[in-house]
Amino acid sequence: MGNIITIAHQKGGVGKSTLAVNLALCFQDQLKIALVDTDLQGSLYHSREEFPGLEIVGANRLEDIADLPHDLVIVDTPPYLSNKLPNLFAQSNFILVPTKAGFFDVMAIRATLALVHEAQTINPQLKAGIALNMVKPRSSITADVADLLESLGTPLLRTRIHDRVSIARSSITSGILHSTDKKAIEEITSLAEEIVQLIIT
Ligand SMILES: Nc1ncnc2c1ncn2[C@@H]1O[C@H](COP(=O)(O)OP(=O)(O)O)[C@@H](O)[C@H]1O
Ligand SMILES: [Mg+2]
Numbered sequence: 001m002g003n004i005i006t007i008a009h010q011k012g013g014v015g016k017s018t019l020a021v022n023l024a025l026c027f028q029d030q031l032k033i034a035l036v037d038t039d040l041q042g043s044l045y046h047s048r049e050e051f052p053g054l055e056i057v058g059a060n061r062l063e064d065i066a067d068l069p070h071d072l073v074i075v076d077t078p079p080y081l082s083n084k085l086p087n088l089f090a091q092s093n094f095i096l097v098p099t100k101a102g103f104f105d106v107m108a109i110r111a112t113l114a115l116v117h118e119a120q121t122i123n124p125q126l127k128a129g130i131a132l133n134m135v136k137p138r139s140s141i142t143a144d145v146a147d148l149l150e151s152l153g154t155p156l157l158r159t160r161i162h163d164r165v166s167i168a169r170s171s172i173t174s175g176i177l178h179s180t181d182k183k184a185i186e187e188i189t190s191l192a193e194e195i196v197q198l199i200i201t
Pocket of ligand 2: 016017018039043076077
């Protein structure tokens with residue numbers, strides 16, 4: 001049984017699917033990866049032709065997720081608190097909670113973090129981290145929001161992903177790693193490394 005990284009935030013539009021696919025592409029040279037799309041809207045699953053080298057499987061595989069013969073399973077989740085999340089979280093090794101630095105995004109994050117904390121009481125090995133995504137350059141809101149997020153009991157990851165056209169376009173250009181945007185590549189690679197470090201320590 002491989003490691004499971006689940007990406008969750010009950011709000012839509014915070015970058016769950018974007019980070020899920022780009023993290024999967026980052027790891028796929030070294031590891032046998034499955035990307036599981038549990039969003040019934042199925043955006044990743046339906047765009048799987050865009051990523052020919054990547055194994056993207058549908059939500060029906062959720063039941064047997066722990067039996068998938070992969071080194072690493074990355075699970076994308078829907079933009080609401082699905083009743084499948086508690087079980088999924090309890091089986092995961094890491095929960096990544098991406099968020100924008102907006103007021104409503106941060107208000108909405110608490111419900112997801114509460115589920116993470118519940119899962120951590122059942123599975124004490126479970127690690128989690130919040131990642132600031134779509135960060136605007138030189139925005140003072142980001143610093144205020146970072147302070148607030150630090151107080152919520154789930155670590156705020158060091159890596160910040162900025163608001164970049166190359167990232168917005170990454171789902172139609174076979175992923176950020178294939179772009180020429182070095183800064184975007186650095187950010188996604190750094191996020192992948194930070195998550196691996198947290199899982200193995
Ligand atoms: N760092 C970023 N910079 C620019 N656009 C982004 C970034 N992350 C995500 N997006 C864009 O924001 C929108 C929402 O992202 P998506 O991954 O679908 O969010 P979610 O899965 O949480 O609903 C998409 O159009 C995506 O291309
Ligand atoms: Mg999504």
